[in-house]
Amino acid sequence: KLADAIDNPWSVAHARARKAGVLLATALLGRAHGARPVILVGYSLGAALVHECLHEMARQSEEGRARGAGVVHHAVLMGLPATSEPERWGRLRRVVSGRLINCYRPSDLVLRVVYRGAEGALGAAGLRAVACEGVENFDVSRHVRSHAEYRHAVGPLLQLVDLREA
Numbered sequence: 001k002l003a004d005a006i007d008n009p010w011s012v013a014h015a016r017a018r019k020a021g022v023l024l025a026t027a028l029l030g031r032a033h034g035a036r037p038v039i040l041v042g043y044s045l046g047a048a049l050v051h052e053c054l055h056e057m058a059r060q061s062e063e064g065r066a067r068g069a070g071v072v073h074h075a076v077l078m079g080l081p082a083t084s085e086p087e088r089w090g091r092l093r094r095v096v097s098g099r100l101i102n103c104y105r106p107s108d109l110v111l112r113v114v115y116r117g118a119e120g121a122l123g124a125a126g127l128r129a130v131a132c133e134g135v136e137n138f139d140v141s142r143h144v145r146s147h148a149e150y151r152h153a154v155g156p157l158l159q160l161v162d163l164r165e166a
Helices: 002-007 010-028 046-064 088-092 109-119 146-161
Strands: 040-045 072-078 100-104 134-137
Touching: 002 146, 010 046, 040 046, 040 146, 046 072, 046 088, 088 100, 109 146
Parallel strands: 040 072, 072 100, 100 134
Antiparallel strands: none
């Protein structure tokens, strides 16, 4: 069973997304991008990468190794295969200076099956609203009919959440 989990394409890709998230956090905290804040947007495993990046930034900030505040202006996570636990999202919220947005679809069968199978848990943020102050939730069911459609819906969803700079 463990060998199946290791070789499972979803598990391998999810593990790589988490590792890439840590690397992105290191680059952002090191200001490799300069002094300007960034906007992070991701769907599915890209959202997992962004989620892990924010988590790592929060962790390093809490440990006093880096200052994560102000680096990320906005973050939009769509169809996220990660926890909807409010405590975890509260930590993410502390490193996003602007809007932290969760786009979810309760009837996302692919995410429901894959997340539960891989994590052994229910409650993926991509399936439900996150009950955390400062997190904006958008049910995108009317705009996205299947998990695979997120890739075609990024632009329209960014318009839906009204992510425009003044």
